[in-house]
Amino acid sequence: MKKLSDILPISSWAKYGKTPFVIAGPCSAETEQQVFETVRGIASGHKVHMLRAGIWKPRTRPNSFEGVGEVGLKWIMEAGKEVGLPVTLEVANAEHVEAALKAGVDALWIGARTTVSPFHVQSIADALRGTDMPVLVKNPVNPDLELWIGAIERFANAGLTKLAAIHRGFSTYEKSICRNPPMWEIPIELRRRHQNIPIIVDPSHMAGTRELIQPLSQQALDMGFDGLMIESHINPDKACSDAKQQLTPETLNHVLNSLIVRQPIFDSSVHVELSTLRSKIDRIDNYIMELLGERMGISEIIGEYKKENQLAIHQSQRWADIVKHAVGKGKANGLTEEFIIKFFQQIHNESIYHQSKVFEKNQSPEQINHPKHIIVKE
Numbered sequence: 001m002k003k004l005s006d007i008l009p010i011s012s013w014a015k016y017g018k019t020p021f022v023i024a025g026p027c028s029a030e031t032e033q034q035v036f037e038t039v040r041g042i043a044s045g046h047k048v049h050m051l052r053a054g055i056w057k058p059r060t061r062p063n064s065f066e067g068v069g070e071v072g073l074k075w076i077m078e079a080g081k082e083v084g085l086p087v088t089l090e091v092a093n094a095e096h097v098e099a100a101l102k103a104g105v106d107a108l109w110i111g112a113r114t115t116v117s118p119f120h121v122q123s124i125a126d127a128l129r130g131t132d133m134p135v136l137v138k139n140p141v142n143p144d145l146e147l148w149i150g151a152i153e154r155f156a157n158a159g160l161t162k163l164a165a166i167h168r169g170f171s172t173y174e175k176s177i178c179r180n181p182p183m184w185e186i187p188i189e190l191r192r193r194h195q196n197i198p199i200i201v202d203p204s205h206m207a208g209t210r211e212l213i214q215p216l217s218q219q220a221l222d223m224g225f226d227g228l229m230i231e232s233h234i235n236p237d238k239a240c241s242d243a244k245q246q247l248t249p250e251t252l253n254h255v256l257n258s259l260i261v262r263q264p265i266f267d268s269s270v271h272v273e274l275s276t277l278r279s280k281i282d283r284i285d286n287y288i289m290e291l292l293g294e295r296m297g298i299s300e301i302i303g304e305y306k307k308e309n310q311l312a313i314h315q316s317q318r319w320a321d322i323v324k325h326a327v328g329k330g331k332a333n334g335l336t337e338e339f340i341i342k343f344f345q346q347i348h349n350e351s352i353y354h355q356s357k358v359f360e361k362n363q364s365p366e367q368i369n370h371p372k373h374i375i376v377k378e
């Protein structure tokens with residue numbers, strides 16, 4: 001049994017030099033010719049380090065193309081051998097794992113629709129116990145970091161250390177230019193908690209359209225993520241799945257050549273100006289924390305007052321006034337309305353929590369029936 005802290009860097013199991021680690025290939029293997037032509041085109045750019053192809057496709061709706069099955073496994077393995085690149089494949093159950101291991105696949109990935117299901121993830125992890133197969137775990141469809149980490153943990157518990165996360169964006173009901181908006185704060189939080197877990201970004205499934213793939217890839221590199229997974233098809237418009245987001249190998253190579261890889265670590269003695277600006281930011285952050293602490297202290301005193309005077313904790317008019325004022329003030333200072341509202345919702349939650357603590361004092365446990373943190377739905 002291994003721990004998340006035992007997870008190794010990608011460079012320990014894949015060759016890719018100093019550039020970001022790039023995986024590319026069709027969303028789905030469709031025909032022998034499509035696989036070979038796509039792979040040859042991709043390999044000709046010399047920027048891709050691993051091939052991908054879906055042969056069992058988890059589709060949202062039935063009666064869509066669900067993959068060609070094991071025959072496609074043969075095509076992608078042979079094409080990989082021809083161009084000298086390793087192959088990764090999506091697996092969703094123990095039979096897929098068995099077939100992939102038998103064919104000598106180099107790495108497996110877990111799709112977003114599988115990561116949401118702990119039973120499925122566990123049965124895949126059990127089928128891999130005793131191997132040292134690299135496994136790339138896509139985030140779950142919904143923005144749930146715990147579920148994502150939990151899935152990676154199941155593979156670590158099965159003894160695997162060649163693991164990585166794939167960030168492919170999250171499903172949302174809200175209107176967005178992205179098919180699956182990136183919600184960068186989630187992979188950033190994953191990185192903050194587990195700095196050793198490699199993160200590969202999949203701009204294809206985030207974007208849903210070709211035009212956004214280049215900017216999303218650049219954003220991923222600018223944020224210091226470790227690699228990219230991009231879908232490519234010899235004839236994207238005719239693809240059986242994800243037609244709108246696949247790039248021709250030629251465009252893929254063009255996108256990869258356009259990406260700027262910036263220095264991940266900087267030497268503070270060289271970048272003095274940046275270091276000075278960062279210490280200013282640190283000072284402001286400290287100040288914000290002190291002010292918020294002071295604000296919560298006042299909330300507790302208000303809580304005492306409301307308790308003594310039998311007033312409800314939440315006064316909706318007062319809250320509406322606070323938000324209105326904050327939006328005006330924040331906008332005048334160059335902040336977006338969306339940020340101000342989210343920020344104040346969080347402050348409000350914390351403030352209610354502090355006031356509730358005061359209300360709880362001297363109450364018996366049976367009298368306390370409110371949750372510790374009331375989540376204000378955005």
Ligand code: PEP
Pocket residue numbers: 027054058110111112113138168205
């Ligand atoms: C895929 O990679 O083709 C795929 C189905 O992706 P996701 O699991 O991210 O939807």
Ligand code: MN
Pocket residue numbers: 027028231241242
């Ligand atoms: Mn796809």
